[in-house]
Amino acid sequence: GQNIDQPTEMTATEGAIVQINCTYQTSGFNGLFWYQQHAGEAPTFLSYNVLDGLEEKGRFSSFLSRSKGYSYLLLKELQMKDSASYLCAVRDSNYQLIWGAGTKLIIKP
Amino acid sequence: DSGVTQTPKHLITATGQRVTLRCSPRSGDLSVYWYQQSLDQGLQFLIQYYNGEERAKGNILERFSAQQFPDLHSELNLSSLELGDSALYFCASSVGTGSSYEQYFGPGTRLTVT
Numbered sequence: 001g002q003n004i005d006q007p008t009e010m011t012a013t014e015g016a017i018v019q020i021n022c023t024y025q026t027s028g029f030n031g032l033f034w035y036q037q038h039a040g041e042a043p044t045f046l047s048y049n050v051l052d053g054l055e056e057k058g059r060f061s062s063f064l065s066r067s068k069g070y071s072y073l074l075l076k077e078l079q080m081k082d083s084a085s086y087l088c089a090v091r092d093s094n095y096q097l098i099w100g101a102g103t104k105l106i107i108k109p
Numbered sequence: 110d111s112g113v114t115q116t117p118k119h120l121i122t123a124t125g126q127r128v129t130l131r132c133s134p135r136s137g138d139l140s141v142y143w144y145q146q147s148l149d150q151g152l153q154f155l156i157q158y159y160n161g162e163e164r165a166k167g168n169i170l171e172r173f174s175a176q177q178f179p180d181l182h183s184e185l186n187l188s189s190l191e192l193g194d195s196a197l198y199f200c201a202s203s204v205g206t207g208s209s210y211e212q213y214f215g216p217g218t219r220l221t222v223t
Contacts, residue, residue: 033211042111042199042214043152087152096165097142097212101151 002026004100006088011106012078020073020086020103028093034062034073035087037102043087046073075105083107112136113215115200121221127188130218134181134202140164141183142212143175144199152199158183159205190222 004024012018024032031050035043049055049064049071061074073086085102092098112135122128134141143155154167158177169175172190177183187194197219201212 040197042216044111044214045211048211094165096157096167097154099152099154 002092002098004088004090004098006086006100006103008101009104009106011108012075014078014080014107014109016078017074017076018078018105020075020088020105022071022073022088022100024069024071024088024090024098024100026090026092026098029066030091030093030095032062032064032071033089033091033097034060034071035089037085037087039084046086078107080107080109111213111215113200113202113213115198115215115218117218118216119219119221121223122190123223124190124192126190126222127186128190128220130185130187130198130200130220132183132185132200132202132215134183134200135213138202138204138213139181140203140205140210141177141181142201142203143169143183143185144201145196146199146217147193147196155185187220192222195220195222 006022034046037043047062054063059076064071085104087102088100089097114133116131139160142157145153155169156175157165175185197217199217201214203210203212
């Protein structure tokens with residue numbers, strides 16, 4: 001079957017760095033997405049990786065290793081507004097998005 | 110603002126009833142997706158339409174149905190509602206179905222079944 005694993009919850013301190021991991025087992029691979037979702041709100045797109053390596057976008061970076069079925073989202077200089085759930089999603093061989101359950105990130109002052 | 114609109118924002122109804130949720134995709138987007146998100150749960154993919162045709166089906170119950178109209182707006186119909194159907198229902202749209210196309214989500218419809 002298809003599976004995406006992320007930690008359920010993580011806690012970090014304002015100003016620090018946090019890495020949220022995502023491992024996947026899917027039928028085929030056509031890209032990996034990270035989304036941010038604040039409680040009760042719609043998910044918003046953060047990043048897209050299809051080739052191995054690191055993609056940097058301001059305070060957020062996303063890394064992909066296709067051979068290991070692994071990705072991480074790195075958030076630097078954490079701010080209180082970064083408290084949210086972070087969703088990992090993989091596009092499979094049928095171009096369907098398979099979603100992880102999300103990681104709830106709690107930022108403490 | 111993602112450009113995807115959903116109505117209504119909130120809906121409260123009783124068990125056994127039927128409701129219709131509406132979604133208008135971003136201008137130019139041909140693909141529409143419907144998701145269900147129960148409290149503190151992940152996104153559950155329900156169904157996808159592309160340019161009026163059903164493209165993919167996820168964990169959609171037989172009591173639920175959807176369609177996409179010629180103007181590309183979409184409706185999700187939920188019937189014989191049960192308490193467990195209470196959830197946030199999101200609609201998302203994308204330009205196409207290629208690998209790099211991200212989905213843009215609407216604000217959601219919060220359904221409460223009493």
